[in-house]
Amino acid sequence: MLDVLTVVTAVAALLLAAWCGWAAYRDQPTKDWHFIGMAVVTLLALVQLVVGIVQLARGEKPEQGTTVFVAYLLGSFACVPAAGFLSLGERTRWGSLTVAASGVVLAVLEVRLFDIWGG
Template sequence: MFDALTLATGVAALLLAAWCGWAAYRDQPTKDWHFIGMAVVTVLALVQLVGGIVLLVRGEEPTQSTTIFVAYLLGAFACVPAAGFLSLAERTKWGSVTVAAGGVVLAVLEVRLYDIWGA
């Protein structure tokens, strides 16, 4: 798959997690700037989703199951937006904690996607 894109998405997700973790440490909810960061990470995950589907349509295969690969692509795409929506419901520091956890989960999903593709 796209190694640079996978790395960029994982690093961006960890940076978002650190940023929101810092906000939670300071007892702050997610702010507008955090949502811009979430949008950037989500766009990276969307590009990865489209790129992965294009690779599958072209006939390339992951070393593991294609179904698992697509499921991880969809999960990676939905991870940060889901955390963002949950942080809107919880307008305390725990909303920031939720987004930080979503960023860490996305980074782990990126590592797993890298493994599933067979790099």
């Protein structure tokens, strides 16, 4: 897998987590700018999903199994959008905190994807 893409996605997810965590600390819900940040992080996760599937289609194999790898790819892609939808329903600081938590979860998933691939 592309190590640079994994690192960039993890760093972007942590930046989103810090930004939304700051909003939660200031007792603010998610705003339009936060959703733009979520879109950027989701786009990075989508690129990673496509790259991972292309590498699998080319015959490359992850060290710890294809099924686990694809499951983690799909989970990392769905993590931030799911939290974004939840934050739309919770228009308080807890919506921002949910998105912040998803950023941390995505960063952890990125580390795990790196390990599964054989990094």
